[in-house]
Amino acid sequence: METWDKLPLNLMDELAEKETYRRDVYRPIYSLHKWWARRPGSTFRCLSLAAMTDEDITKDDILTERTTGTHDGLYLDSYHDEINPNDEHIDRDVTVLDPFSGGGTSLVESNRLGADVIGYELNPVAWWTEKKSMDDVDLDVFEREFDRILEETRNELGKYYTTIDPKTEQECEVLYYFQSQQIPCLTCDEQVQLFPRYQLAKTKKTRPGILYCPNQDCNDRIIELGDRNRGLDEGTEITATNGRTVTVSEDGNEVCPNCGYEFDPNDGTYGYSKYTCSNGHKHDVKETLQRLDEKPKFDRFAVQYIDPYGDKQFKEFSEDDAERVEKARNKFEEVRDDLPIPNQKLPDTSSRTGTGRLKNYNYNKFDELFTDRHLLTFGLLMKKAKAVREKEFENANSRNISEFLITTVSNSLEYHGRLVKWHYGQSKSGHVFERHAFIPRVQPIEGNPLNHEGNSNALQNFFNKVYEGKLFCKRPFEKIKNRKKGEVEQFYVESESIQESRVTALNCSTAERLNEEDESVDYVITDPPYYDNVQYSTLADYFYVWLRECLKDQYEEFKPEHVPTAREIIANKAANKDEEFFVESLANVFSECYRVLKQDGEMVFTYHHNENEAWSVILEALIQSGFTVTGAYPVQSEMPNNPHISELDNAEYDILVYANKEQVDEEITLTELRQNLFFELQDMAAKERERHDDLSKADLGVILRGKCMYYYSRHYPNVYSKGEQAGIDEALETVDSIIEQVLEGSVNLPASIDSISEAYAAFVQRGPEGYDDLNKQLLAKNLNVSDLEDEKLVKGPRDTKDPVSADERVHHIERKLNQSGNGSQQTLGGDDVDSDALLDIDKVQYLYHLYKTDQNTSEYLSEWKSDDLQELAEFLADATGDDRYKNVMEMSLSQF
16 A cells, blocks of 8 residues: 555544644644744644554554544554554654754654654754754753743833823733834924824723724823724714714714714724825835934833733823833843843845845844843843753753743744734734734834733743643644534543654754765655745744854854855745756755665655746656655645735645655656556546545646656656657646546647636636635646736635636736737747737637627637637637637638
């Protein structure tokens, strides 16, 4: 049985979705420290189980759902007495290598099953995260030392995070300080306070809504809405406490009950990077800061705190609050030189996701991203955590305890600083990396990390994450929903644990040269870098610069000023790293993996990218290194409502790619490849549908493509077309046409029809579908959704993409006609089409539009009409039920 045949694919997607939604609940070890693009631990557990078990084990043995709704299998207990008696079906005496180990997911899951693990990771923050994930720790000592330094810091600095409750005049603990950027209008020099809206909290059943009055002369600008969850109606009369009566002029407006000022709570002074002063002048924030050569300046205007009765309240920022801020600033200046605070400048990186945006706002150094009060607090916490290494404990390593404390403080930084905004809907703070980018905020929130409330930004919360994560290492568990009962069941796996002793090596270095001997590794399980995707090295600097202050004397990995990027494998033109660099570097790593992998070993990796060009590139690197692709399967990777996924139209699925060292020297032509594959793929499609009842056609297409690449890579480089060696792009084009013939409802159009038109025709035939399903379909044609969007061929939100009709595309087509003059197509037959060249679908739809609107089609019909174009028109007529598509093509010139 092939390894991938053991995968319970139908259950893996559900496990992955649950885990990515609440990783801290389902896999708490992966909340130990921030790292990006983590693949689900449940997926890698299944991959490891499938690899390490013998051929007698089936997918149902790994995980199955019983009729009662409960689940059973090795996934829930790898020492299962009935399935795996005496542990005879799992080979735990193996070594697993991950050359791109990231946050360590593959290593942790393999370690837990008993394998020895080896990791390579260039980024020190990721390397540190995976190291601490598998390092042992005495939890009792760790907890005791954390409690001590937190209490000491509260005693020293807690007074700077307090306020006076206006009703009782008692001192209370603050949770959040609200800040707003102040900026002078470029036209009239008015000081504008930037408010995207005037809402601080949305009305919920459990709490009142809170607004902030825009009137600067109001003596109480905090407005409590009670249980009202919508604005006032036009014509409503409101009498303010100052005696003024106001008649509401427009539905949805609010009236301040204290001063009588009427305003729209959703219409602030800032939106879409621009501000508007009271005189109506509108300017860009970035442009204003650059012309003034100034950094953003912020004023605190409101406070959320815990009143003497334990309830959360809002109040205006007062003079007393300002005095506490000033005292904290003075204290910071007094002790700054004794605190481990980063002083590095921001590196020059991308304006899209890196520090470019920050520099556009004139931020120059990392410490400028925090208030003085935060620098004082985190500096003191880091100092105390670092000092623990000098202590002596009876049963614990003091350096190790210190490192876990440092990790805890570092992890909390994501929820603090000037890049954190307030979410008024949930009445809570966000975090720095809600998007995978540095985004300057005009209304940042300053949280109190020392608070006793235990909210999302409290340091106590981040200790709990580390503690629960390491507890999971000692006593791991699985959670899975019982659909019959409608509840999540938890299964402790008493026989497993994650142990430091099984870590053979963790290398903070590139994997382009591995330290291991030839054929010394049983499995390579990894998640390669993302072609031209997000540069996580840049984002990781946010944590690195703080960690470095505490670790540079102990670890060479933290000596450099910033995260090293010279050998980071990514396609990035700004860093002079093109596709050639990416392929060459990736091939270097894969070649080394090939060298150290045992002859009967196996490589499996997940890849997450919605650009098909990236898939071609990574397959090229894999095949060039000597591997043979043996299979490919799509699985869930990130939760659908992840903002990075849903708003950017990224793919939310991974593709599992399997490879081994099997090779055949004999030559083969693409024609022979096509002949060999056609009937085998038909049989394979039938078997896959039998194995997976709910397998979509898009997913089946991915699986069939994996089989095609198996045959190509098995014979590589001895694959020929017309007497010349066939490259991967040509091979993909060949297998794509085979897959379309095999799949039900395939589009059988002439080869001369361009690929975008053919893909659109198939889309029309299938009807509306979600972004991911559409993208999987396009994968078989080496296209992606953006290709259709660029041609105005697809519309709609992520969950429902629709084909765009001919009438809706008329202006787009006419623009092309005007630019090209005669409307002739510049490229044909599936070649890359110039952005202004007419597609075949453009011609058919434009003729259809002219015919439908009783306009003369003779000029274009005489130029464009062909048998192949007529076939496309007839296909669209059948797919849409609109015979006018073929009627216009059947007209003769004599009819005009």
